Amino acid sequence: MIETVIRKRIEILADTQLQKRVTDAIDRAGITGWTVTPVTSGKGRDGHWREERVMGTDKVFVLTIAAEDKAEVLAEALAPMLTKYGFILSMWDVQVIRGERF
Amino acid sequence: MIETVIRKRIEILADTQLQKRVTDAIDRAGITGWTVTPVTSGKGRDGHWREERVMGTDKVFVLTIAAEDKAEVLAEALAPMLTKYGFILSMWDVQVIRGERF
Amino acid sequence: MIETVIRKRIEILADTQLQKRVTDAIDRAGITGWTVTPVTSGKGRDGHWREERVMGTDKVFVLTIAAEDKAEVLAEALAPMLTKYGFILSMWDVQVIRGERF
Structure with a gap:
């Protein structure tokens, strides 16, 4: 049976425009990798995110994996x-x- | 240490054509947000989803986060x-x- | 309350070029379905993945769900x-x- 360890997977839904601020924060936390995936559309909550659909590049998911402390x-x-x-x-x-690695 | 609470993340792989029926069900469940992400290709199981690859817009992931009861x-x-x-x-x-918020 | 069972969700970040080797391994493990989703950009760790950003089709996520033994x-x-x-x-x-089904 292959050995695995437990890490945290963190996922942030963020504005595409502010993606670099998220990935910079990942870097500063000492986490050495991240992945960005596209979002096609969405609906927000509490007015924080727009109620209408957003298309294409407005939002992205930024994903990373790290030890719990990081x-x-x-x-x-x-x-x-x-x-x-x-x-x-x-x-x-x-x-x-x-x-x-993580 | 930052305070977090436990919620359910729900992910539905659905036909793009029927996406609105899924997001309408999310709305009706009293969940106020959802995100749709694209699917590039896939292979099904039990013949429910096509065995050949599907490209582009045939399938999407609909993601949401909610309290367990919702x-x-x-x-x-x-x-x-x-x-x-x-x-x-x-x-x-x-x-x-x-x-x-959730 | 709807009945659910526990399965493993497996996610592999892989080179687009080698996607078929991953999905072939899924098939050989007796798992009958998988889904591929796009990756927009990313940063690697340990030099295994490139430190610069990769755009578009260089990487993909391959997702599947299976019983623990598979x-x-x-x-x-x-x-x-x-x-x-x-x-x-x-x-x-x-x-x-x-x-x-899984």
């Missing part, structure tokens, strides 16, 4: 942006192979 | 569509910041 | 590719409806 640092660093811009951050435990 | 309502509402059209629904616990 | 078989089958090409595999428990 994930905490990242979540704290991003918290003001979540509030100010209505970004959504969720994180959960995942098993990864070759955990020394 | 996630249950949504899963029950979507169950007939899952069976009829071969949609796939999976859900899991995630930590979110500012859980009052 | 997920283990798949993870073991992919482990050499993870090391050789710097692919990232993560997996976690999800609840699915109609678990007999």
